Amino acid sequence: MNFKNVTVAGSGVLGSQIAFQTAFKGFEVNVYDINDAAIEAAKERANKLAIIYKNDVAQNDAEVEAALGRLSFYTDLGEAVQNADLVIEAIPERLDIKQGFYEQLSKVAPAKTVFATNSSTMIPSQFRQFTDRPEKFLALHFANEIWKNNTAEIMGHDATDKQYEEQVIEFARAIGMVPLHILKEQPGYILNSLLVPFLNAAQSLYAHGVADPHTIDKTWMIATSAPRGPFAILDVVGLETAYNIVAAHAVNNPTAAKIAELIKAEYIDKGKLGIATGEGFYKYPNPAFEEPDFLK
Numbered sequence: 001m002n003f004k005n006v007t008v009a010g011s012g013v014l015g016s017q018i019a020f021q022t023a024f025k026g027f028e029v030n031v032y033d034i035n036d037a038a039i040e041a042a043k044e045r046a047n048k049l050a051i052i053y054k055n056d057v058a059q060n061d062a063e064v065e066a067a068l069g070r071l072s073f074y075t076d077l078g079e080a081v082q083n084a085d086l087v088i089e090a091i092p093e094r095l096d097i098k099q100g101f102y103e104q105l106s107k108v109a110p111a112k113t114v115f116a117t118n119s120s121t122m123i124p125s126q127f128r129q130f131t132d133r134p135e136k137f138l139a140l141h142f143a144n145e146i147w148k149n150n151t152a153e154i155m156g157h158d159a160t161d162k163q164y165e166e167q168v169i170e171f172a173r174a175i176g177m178v179p180l181h182i183l184k185e186q187p188g189y190i191l192n193s194l195l196v197p198f199l200n201a202a203q204s205l206y207a208h209g210v211a212d213p214h215t216i217d218k219t220w221m222i223a224t225s226a227p228r229g230p231f232a233i234l235d236v237v238g239l240e241t242a243y244n245i246v247a248a249h250a251v252n253n254p255t256a257a258k259i260a261e262l263i264k265a266e267y268i269d270k271g272k273l274g275i276a277t278g279e280g281f282y283k284y285p286n287p288a289f290e291e292p293d294f295l296k
Contacts, residue, residue: 001170011042015090024067032080078108106132116140152177202230235280
């Protein structure tokens with residue numbers, strides 16, 4: 001592995017975390033997003049992450065300031081990837097958006113560049129045909145709050161050259177992750193194969209009027225001693241991502257359609273997107289599930 005320059009495409013909740021963690025571990029990182037407003041939001045996220053790292057991760061503030069200095073921001077994809085050894089894609093979970101992105105990326109990325117998708121539920125073979133280098137294309141999936149939930153799931157497809165899987169495994173280790181090599185394509189990898197059905201079950205209970213989100217979370221937290229319930233987890237994931245995942249199955253699934261309609265009308269359309277906007281199923285920075293009386 002000889003990666004030095006990394007581009008993270010998509011500067012949302014997880015994209016920003018991937019970029020900051022990579023820069024914190026010494027790599028030069030270009031952050032790409034589609035417009036100036038998105039880039040300004042990315043810079044704000046980076047500054048908020050810097051505070052978290054100063055408080056919880058770094059040995060000293062100088063490490064964090066150095067990480068900020070290794071971040072550059074672009075709205076021009078060609079400029080963002082001109083020296084990239086690795087591009088990590090963390091754009092919305094929609095096949096049409098990913099198709100357009102990879103078709104554009106293939107036109108401007110150097111021949112040396114390895115492409116990695118952070119897709120939550122799609123598999124690389126679904127959109128490898130939109131790249132010009134299927135042998136250098138694979139999945140590299142992270143968990144939210146990357147600085148402490150430091151898993152990195154690496155998953156190729158049947159045309160991925162094994163040397164690039166090994167290089168990405170080495171890269172994941174270099175940025176402080178625990179590399180988890182997925183041996184065959186699996187929608188959702190390991191983590192989301194377990195997590196998504198759990199979150200969907202909770203959303204189904206809510207959508208069908210069985211119980212409200214706080215009661216569902218309280219039940220799970222008391223019964224399992226978990227620090228968060230499913231709706232608190234959804235706030236971390238981000239409700240736009242949660243909506244995109246469930247909406248992809250809404251056509252032939254009445255329950256998924258009901259969940260998608262509820263999430264969009266009651267949360268997304270009202271700007272309640274989770275922790276990133278200060279409100280989702282809970283209000284932040286002091287969510288109700290952290291209050292002493294929540295579990296009583």
